[in-house]
Amino acid sequence: MLWDKKCIRCYETHQIRAAEYTMVNEILPLNSDEIINKLRSILIESKRTVHDEDLLKKVDTLCLSLENELKKRDFGNREVFKGTETGRKSEKFWDHNMRDRRKNDNIMDVIEAGLCLLDKDLKIIWANKTLSDWLDLKESPVGFSCKDIFHCNESNIENCEALKVFKGGEGRVLQTWITSKRGKRICVQRIAIPITSRNGDIENVLVHLEDVTISENSLHWLLLLQQLGEKMQGTLHLEKLLQLILTCVTTGHAFGFNRAMLFLVNKEEKVLQGKLAVGPSTPEEANRIWNEISSRYGTLEEILDAIDYGHNFDNTLSSLTKEMKFSLTDTSEIVVACASEKNSIIVFDAANDPRLTEYFRNALGVNEFVCVPLIVKNESLGVIVADNIYTRAPITEDLVNVLSMFANQAALAIENAETYKKLKNKVKQLTKTQELLVRSEKFAAIGSMASYIAHEIRNPLVTIGGFTRSLSRFHFEDPKIKTNLDIILAEVMRLEKILNNITNYSKPSPPEKVASQICEIVKNTCSLMENYFKERNINFCLEHIRDLPPIMAVSSQITQVLFNILMNAVEAMPHGGDLTIKIALVEESLKIDIVDTGTGMTKEELQNIFDPFYTTKTDGTGVGLAICRKIIEEHRGKICVKSEYGKGTTMSLLLPIH
């Protein structure tokens, strides 16, 4: 028997053998050589006893034609019989053969594949039991045309896979859903396999029906997940995305849950917050909505496209969900447990399940539901809760597995959307800051212009007014002169008043002292300089006692003081060193010591460092420490310095608490 190599690949070995034996036994009960040999020996024997030449010739011709006929019918199945050739001679063989045959028949019947053999007229000449079971046949299909059994469309006859194979084509694969005898919906794939004779003619076609329900289902979910994934990735608006996710969970075209709730982790507040829920509130509403949807939308795509994002989900479930807020440490709440364990939880009997709190049990009001975590980068972003409160359809593990996969995709999409939202907020903030900057620059420009004009006018005005005052001190005969001088003076003063108003407007108001945590100011200043320290190989260290009292200070000014002192300290350590800030409470003041291990200062330098315009640096202005002292004095504090040449310097700031 010559098998199509391509088909052999699709088959498991035992299946092929089983089919082989069956066919051989059905069609050819005896070996052709055996029959001919027997006939020949009879003929030879009769030659001696029978003298009728014509009769002998006739028998001889008959023998030849029979031989030919048998040769034609020979399937070339020598391979199969080779091994049994010797055993055949014994009686045992027949028993053995019969047993084999029954065994093979049994195998054929229980095998999880529908098999049938077609002849050239596409009539079924053999079929196994599985085929009858699967196709729910009342009687044996043998003798029927295959198209009647498989309910093929007459007009589509050119697509018939068996016909194609007979014409030398390839065994076509067709997938159809059928309902078996046990009422199970299964998806089958039909493969037609050519069975050729020794001379290469296709004598028969074996139709093999394979149960591909599992792979078909997997494929269905895969495609669905892909479709939903694409849809979700394309949605960057967080609120829309959440709605889309819940619609996917609840629509009959996808997961088909009755209701679904979504919780998201709020990292700042450390809570799991109910965000949104989708699902009808009553069975009547459920019926109405489902009828509406099935009559209006055909495909999932249509449903997802038709989601009314503007629609306010103000149903009972949604408002209930939005009220739910659980602390992330409260793992007695099943949703929190689901998020922290990062595993799906199916609850089959809510009423008696100890994992549920009374509150959640009552809120949901359903006995069977599932919690699925939204995981991205091994972190839970939230939880989806879904149930079938109205249809009471059981929640299978398979469905939950797929739902988990979907949840992970959803989590990724949510993360994307959140990142996008953050970015958008940042851009918004930046734009706003930029606008403010532009505006303040405009004001600054107006201010500096006003200030310039005020200055330019004030100078001649001072001269006019000043001389007028000088003049008015003289005595004049004519009182009119005195009156007129007073008029000039009054007008000058009026102008000066206007100028004062303008300059006051353009002048920033002096900074106000507010209660400030000195520790925070120090930390902020140092964090600004962190990189600078690193670059210069400075080991920075901050030591302070806890709960330091606040002091009244202008933080920007204190920052400037710290900045100046720290810069000096770093510059005193050109090859790196240790820089320590110690904050301590000394009587009624905060004492801030800035200690460096730098070059230190000479006595002469120490005496002058607070004087304005005194500097030892080549590029310094010499005002830095003068400003520092001025600022500290304005805060009613003290600044002092200790230094040892070659060892280092300690700058100490004393700031009163009250």
Added chain:
Amino acid sequence: MFNILLVEDDNNQRLLYEQELRIEGYKIMTAIDGRDALEKFQEQVPDLVILDINMPRMDGIEAIGRILSKNKQIPIIINTAYSSYKNSFMSWAADAYIVKSSDLSELKNKIRELLINRPKDT
């Protein structure tokens, strides 16, 4: 009699201050900008300096630095049309900051206040 160095680039204003302060009984030296002021300072060290800020060649800020590096004891009054420098560190080096006004009484009061403890030049 106290010796005051008046640094002012505006001719008419310089004339006004000179006249007014002479009436108050001070001896007045004048300079038209920072550089001129330093030269005058070298000729004779005054008891007090009145300094405008915006001036050509050398402005008041630079002049303060130069003067202080020569003598830290001399009181300096900044007398300017700008009030915006008042809160800036530059004015902290000076002993007083006065915004120019046609009414010179503030300036006169400040001069008196700063010279009260200085021994009179003979």
